[in-house]
Amino acid sequence: MATNRALKGRIRSVNNTRKITRTMELVATSKLKRAQDRVTAARPFAQALSEVIADLVTPDLAAEFPLLRTWPKPAAGGPGRAVVVLITSNRGLAGGFNANLIKEAKRRIDALSAEGYTVELIGIGKKGVGFFKYIGRTFRSERSDIGDKPTPEHAASVMDELITEFAAAKIGVVEVVQSKFISVLNSPPTTVRVLPVAMPAKAKGGMRPDYLLAPDAGTLLEALLPLYVRNMLYRALVETVAAEQAARRTAMKNATDNAGDLLEALKRRYNRQRQAQITQEIAELVGGAAALQG
Template identity: 40%
Template structure:
């Protein structure tokens, strides 16, 4: 019985140490998600207004440009998948990967060849394990992405959208990321970055009571769109990176809180088992003492006779 009690005590010490670690990770994730939320809130207005500006320029001109003009027969699309470099985030990465795979299947059913670009080691590992082709990977910055990281990710995508499909270019650019809704809700979503759907943006602005501005173009609308293209793609990718980072930290916080709570319950269960084992050990010792005393008394009485 003593050996069983030692096993319980050893497990209690081990689970208690694990609980301290998960509690610390929960606190760190909570701190990081607040910082990420602030960055998302700061970057969203710029991305939204830049989208409105591009829409206004595209609507007010007849210029054919990759930002605003759809190909007559699109045959190739790029999909940018945003995952994290680290795990311990519940279903965060699995949901984003699932959304990307569903988008890829839909594009392929439409007869389009899909080039996949992946941010984050988890997504890269998933595709490499299944021996799927990846156009380009980006890792090492998903916890705290900067605008420089967004520019690095955007560069090959901008080059692809500006090139002809015969030269390895693409007709469409899609992005899959996890949208931060609240601390408890994060949703994997896909969005088409290019070509921009002018009608949808215009309708959304009209629904909100907003009026798209009118512009005079100098030197020309095409030059303005050329200047806006990299800024638009970079700002949208940067905002998506920040949304994914905030979502990942929120998912980590939730997972670590669950682990901490489970560790507490396990400690309580093990403590009850240890107490029961200790009580059984004490009861057995008392029984042995009583039995020994009774046997000694009987032996003494027999010798006296």
């Protein structure tokens, strides 16, 4: 029977697909583990930094620092440009991961445009860049060299010029579209407003310990604020990498499971057909023998 052979071919091909998705799942799992470790390892720095900055800032100081100042809206004569940094992955096959980030970025671009800003886009990761190029948007800059292991240097190389331009009142707002890595199964796309710097919440009590400050609070802040801003992007990069691996693992696990189900159904059909064929052949033989004896 011809279909029998066709079935055999399909079984083989589904089996191969399953092997591939299974391998990708395993690869993503091991990369996820490492990415997760990096997210955890990055926490103490961010936490300590926000604590210290919250300790140092006083309302009068806040008014003095460009990075803490909220520029007026374009309609009120403020800077007319805003920057959205979109972080996506360089590779696909991660379920809805990149699509969700792109959707979030579009939403933010529309919102900022509605406020009167000319939105400039910085794309990190091939997938986001590819999409916005396809719909005909230009980029202020694009990066695809930041792979699975983002470093603080990567973050600084993107952020530094933005910090300068923001301080000079050329840019009104900088936002980062990233995946927030809450857990392996929960990493929603989010937008973080990086500039102006949102003051980290003051520790309970509010009283700052009586420090000896060297030099003074102002100089300290001046040194630490850019650090803080850069670190926000670094964390966004690290978290998004972890979220990507988590999304890929889930997607590939589903694909493997589906392939398994399909394989089972196909094998059942194949065996039934094979048996039916044998039964028929026996029936024919018996029939033939009976006719000869008759």
